[in-house]
Amino acid sequence: MEVIIIEDEAPSARRLNRMLEQMGVTVSTMLHSVEESVAWFRKNPAPELIFLDIQLSDGLSFEIFDAVQVSSAVIFTTAYDEYALQAFKLNSIDYLLKPIDDEELELAVKKYKTFRPDPARSQLDFEDIRKLLINPVDRAYKQRYTARVGQHLKLINTDDIECFYSENKGTYAFTNDGRNYLLDTTLENLEEELEPRRFFRVSRKFFVNIDAISDMVSYTNSRLQVKLHHFKEQEIIVSRERVKDFKDWLS
Numbered sequence: 001m002e003v004i005i006i007e008d009e010a011p012s013a014r015r016l017n018r019m020l021e022q023m024g025v026t027v028s029t030m031l032h033s034v035e036e037s038v039a040w041f042r043k044n045p046a047p048e049l050i051f052l053d054i055q056l057s058d059g060l061s062f063e064i065f066d067a068v069q070v071s072s073a074v075i076f077t078t079a080y081d082e083y084a085l086q087a088f089k090l091n092s093i094d095y096l097l098k099p100i101d102d103e104e105l106e107l108a109v110k111k112y113k114t115f116r117p118d119p120a121r122s123q124l125d126f127e128d129i130r131k132l133l134i135n136p137v138d139r140a141y142k143q144r145y146t147a148r149v150g151q152h153l154k155l156i157n158t159d160d161i162e163c164f165y166s167e168n169k170g171t172y173a174f175t176n177d178g179r180n181y182l183l184d185t186t187l188e189n190l191e192e193e194l195e196p197r198r199f200f201r202v203s204r205k206f207f208v209n210i211d212a213i214s215d216m217v218s219y220t221n222s223r224l225q226v227k228l229h230h231f232k233e234q235e236i237i238v239s240r241e242r243v244k245d246f247k248d249w250l251s
Contacts, residue, residue: 001113002047004029006037006064007077008057010245011191011201012098016051016077019105034059041068049112051096054078075108099192142193145173147181156181158198162212162228163236164190166205174231176212200249202226202238210250 003020005027007013017027028047031037033056041064050072052061064070076095096104145156161173166187173181190199190207199207208226215227224238224246238246 001025001049003027003049003051004031004047005051006031006056006061007051007053008032008055009053009196010249011196012053012077015188015191016100016105019100019102020109023106023109025109033057034061034063037061037064038067041070046070046072049073049075051075051077073112075112099189141195145181145183145185147173147183149181154181158194159211162209162231164194164199164207165234174233176230178230196249200246202236202242202246204239206236208236 003025005013005016007016007030010032013030013032017030020027029040029044031040035058050070052074054061054076055078077098077100078095079098096108141158143158145158145161146153147156148154156173156175160175160177162176163174164183164187165172165174171183171185171187171190173183175181185193187201187204187207191201194207198210200210201207208228212228212231213226214229217225217227219225219237222240222243224243226236226238228236
């Protein structure tokens with residue numbers, strides 16, 4: 001079974017890829033924009049199954065199918081419930097609301113394997129859903145977190161957080177006033193909650209805020225060291241496999 005992911009948020013694409021790998025499903029390609037997807041489909045045969053994000057950075061994903069004819073089953077991924085209702089009018093197998101749940105993903109894949117459509121008859125018609133999305137709502141990302149301080153709960157605005165990091169199985173937020181707060185969440189959850197234009201996961205251990213970066217230095221083995229305005233407790237190293245995505249994110 002050939003599977004591809006079309007998703008503009010790299011952390012979300014990587015997370016979905018990991019989830020599928022754990023289910024024994026191999027993703028052959030990950031595409032991140034309308035332009036990139038159109039170019040790929042013009043050079044490659046359509047896959048059996050596409051995990052398709054509805055809104056990409058350079059437009060709605062349906063624009064891909066205006067440019068090229070694709071006969072693939074589709075599982076939509078979206079942050080908006082109202083889109084999902086329209087998806088059933090199309091030749092899709094299912095839809096998944098973000099953040100994607102492991103059990104729902106597994107059920108969607110099983111549904112595809114059980115009711116696998118004939119590719120020759122999979123003609124996608126996006127007109128109804130396109131009308132619904134003329135003025136799509138901007139996705140809302142998490143604006144604040146709560147942390148327990150003694151017997152009290154403290155609200156922490158996301159804008160005030162320089163970085164998130166994991167240590168001793170805990171997840172911490174470090175704020176621009178130099179304080180650490182233990183959060184009741186995981187870095188994996190943060191991938192879906194944080195504004196990707198502002199926060200980037202530079203390694204398995206760290207998310208950094210672009211506004212908190214004071215310097216970047218070349219490091220061993222083609223890695224980068226990121227220095228923040230106030231966080232000095234540990235070195236923050238961009239892992240080698242994420243350096244390219246990190247540089248793209250900066251621009």
